[in-house]
Amino acid sequence: MARSAASARGGPRERDETRSEADDAPSDGTPGPPALAVENLTKRFGDGDDAVTAVDDVSLTVERGSVVGLLGPNGAGKTTLIKCALGIVIPDAGSVRVFGADVRDGRRAAYADVDAMLEGARNDYWRLTVRENLRYFATVSGVDPDSVAARHDRLLDRLDLTDKADTPVRDLSRGMKQKVSLASVLAGGAELVFLDEPTLGLDVESARTLRAELRRLAAEEGLTIVVSSHDMTTIEAVCDRVVMLSNGRIVADDTVEALLGAADRDVVRVASPDLDRETIAGLRERFEVVDVDAEAHPPGVSVVAGGDRLYDLTDALRAAGVTVSDVRTVQPDLEDVFLERTGSTPGGDSA
Numbered sequence: 176m177a178r179s180a181a182s183a184r185g186g187p188r189e190r191d192e193t194r195s196e197a198d199d200a201p202s203d204g205t206p207g208p209p210a211l212a213v214e215n216l217t218k219r220f221g222d223g224d225d226a227v228t229a230v231d232d233v234s235l236t237v238e239r240g241s242v243v244g245l246l247g248p249n250g251a252g253k254t255t256l257i258k259c260a261l262g263i264v265i266p267d268a269g270s271v272r273v274f275g276a277d278v279r280d281g282r283r284a285a286y287a288d289v290d291a292m293l294e295g296a297r298n299d300y301w302r303l304t305v306r307e308n309l310r311y312f313a314t315v316s317g318v319d320p321d322s323v324a325a326r327h328d329r330l331l332d333r334l335d336l337t338d339k340a341d342t343p344v345r346d347l348s349r350g351m352k353q354k355v356s357l358a359s360v361l362a363g364g365a366e367l368v369f370l371d372e373p374t375l376g377l378d379v380e381s382a383r384t385l386r387a388e389l390r391r392l393a394a395e396e397g398l399t400i401v402v403s404s405h406d407m408t409t410i411e412a413v414c415d416r417v418v419m420l421s422n423g424r425i426v427a428d429d430t431v432e433a434l435l436g437a438a439d440r441d442v443v444r445v446a447s448p449d450l451d452r453e454t455i456a457g458l459r460e461r462f463e464v465v466d467v468d469a470e471a472h473p474p475g476v477s478v479v480a481g482g483d484r485l486y487d488l489t490d491a492l493r494a495a496g497v498t499v500s501d502v503r504t505v506q507p508d509l510e511d512v513f514l515e516r517t518g519s520t521p522g523g524d525s526a
């Protein structure tokens with residue numbers, strides 16, 4: 176597990192003294208620098224034929240208080256991008272600014288308000304109780320734990336951990352440990368957090384609780400969150416904006432709403448017991464078939480058929496002797512957008 180560079184900070188301080196100089200918003204009311212500004216970032220690993228460009232000329236900005244999803248198939252460069260932003264990996268080119276401070280100019284300034292949970296976990300101390308862990312991670316973040324005690328109580332309450340506050344972490348279930356990991360990341364009062372697969376291993380109810388808490392932290396406390404996940408439900412539920420990476424490059428950067436709107440292509444799903452291979456092959460010749468569900472009962476086929484093409488589809492089905500059991504329009508979801516932009520499913524399979 177990787178720790179964030181935030182732990183390299185100095186001794187405890189009161190929470191309201193934690194902001195770096197670069198963080199201070201101008202007194203004329205104009206907004207300060209964005210939480211994260213990445214410009215033309217490139218990172219290569221290896222040499223010669225074995226060289227991999229993990230991040231390829233990526234630029235993106237994350238405004239304060241926003242929740243941005245980072246999506247991409249396995250190996251797309253998400254973790255490398257996050258590690259560059261945390262100063263764990265040094266890029267070959269480009270720059271990263273955190274609350275206006277360039278990471279290369281001094282990590283202490285850049286990371287005064289940043290924390291991260293990478294690879295779905297964090298090194299919580301299993302012999303310590305849940306509350307002791309929160310106090311410990313607040314301290315290593317440079318914050319006096321007493322000054323954030325109320326925040327800890329609220330976090331424990333929101334994550335349904337209050338009655339486990341005095342239980343050693345080793346005695347908790349996996350899902351509870353995961354929630355403690357998240358609480359530990361938030362314990363020091365970071366203003367920008369990177370969360371990699373935060374709902375991994377959580378049951379449905381716990382994942383819902385965690386999603387709600389992330390939204391609340393952004394909306395009510397102005398926390399800026401960059402969340403990387405293959406779980407589209409989490410991304411759709413918590414993110415204002417989604418950045419999709421493929422082969423180290425950004426292939427989409429927009430609100431969830433705009434991405435879904437752009438993918439809306441009047442897809443119609445037809446189901447019929449008469450949809451055999453031959454009929455579907457015939458449809459493929461005349462229409463754009465986006466999905467075939469041959470195992471369903473009855474089998475289904477999804478076809479792009481807006482406007483007059485819907486009449487053409489009806490005619491083609493009738494001519495092929497297909498009696499339609501069900502027909503409905505299909506609204507695209509984020510998984511469809513992901514597939515269209517990256518050529519892979521969120522789980523990593525190639526389309």
Ligand SMILES: Nc1ncnc2c1ncn2[C@@H]1O[C@H](COP(=O)(O)OP(=O)(O)OP(=O)(O)O)[C@@H](O)[C@H]1O
Nearest residue numbers: 220221227229247248249250251252253254255256
């Ligand atoms: N330390 C390293 N040394 C060599 N190659 C690396 C290193 N770290 C990452 N890579 C390569 O860089 C590319 C991007 O990897 P990265 O871990 O950033 O992808 P990812 O999008 O986070 O993938 P996943 O969803 O599987 O976690 C991959 O081809 C990976 O093999």
